[in-house]
Amino acid sequence: MANADTTFLYAHLTVAGPEREVGEFERRARGPGVIPWYFDGDVLEEDIFLMAIQAPDRSLTVEGCRILAHQFRLRAEERHSQVLALVEAGDTRCPLDLHALLPVPESLLRRGLSDSRSRAWLREQWGVETALRKVVVLPEKKNRSTKSIKSRALQYGFFSEKSLPERAVRRLTALWPALHFTLVEREAF
The missing domain is CATH 3.30.70 (Alpha-Beta Plaits)
Incomplete structure (x- = not known):
């Protein structure tokens, strides 16, 4: 994005x-029209969690930050699956x-x-x-x-x-x- x-x-x-x-x-x-990059959901989830937990004006609890990071990961994995499906289908x-x-x-x-x-x-x-x-x-x-x-x-x-x-x-x-x-x-x- x-x-x-x-x-x-x-x-x-x-x-x-x-x-x-x-x-x-x-x-x-x-x-x-996409580049089929390798995607590591674990790394993404951890990165999002760390950004959320370190936010200076954080309003989420630690558990809330974990939930947010996991939801972000699920959406990113869904998008990545769509990208790979386009590539594998030979989309033009x-x-x-x-x-x-x-x-x-x-x-x-x-x-x-x-x-x-x-x-x-x-x-x-x-x-x-x-x-x-x-x-x-x-x-x-x-x-x-x-x-x-x-x-x-x-x-x-x-x-x-x-x-x-x-x-x-x-x-x-x-x-x-x-x-x-x-x-x-x-x-x-």
Whole structure:
């Protein structure tokens, strides 16, 4: 969950090139739009309990803090189960899933998002520390070049937390040399 002071940036990513390659990119880019991090409910419950018990203006008893922490854990486990179900079902509701294109290594998924090495990998490889949010495919304008090869431009709109996925775009440019990627920050609505 994002903090109230978190900055979300809105951006457009245009992927242009030969129609066939753009179509293949479009197919491979689809995924559930989540990162399937390992989840440790015991650690979460203990962390929530410690935050609640140490709150300076605490109004809950020690037992109340334990109940609150346990309820928080149950909700988090439920949400995590939903995320894993999307991944296991091969869900493709997100049209631009960075984890589908540039997967987080399993060894880092096991460490979890709170691990500094996991966050460092995301910053280094993607340029962002979370999955893209509210990803949509924007209306497409057919582009027919004067050459015999038909070209196509596909445009995505999305929000990212604190920074743009510039490093991911650089990696995608190297992996898809026939395509041209353009990432531009936009005003959000």
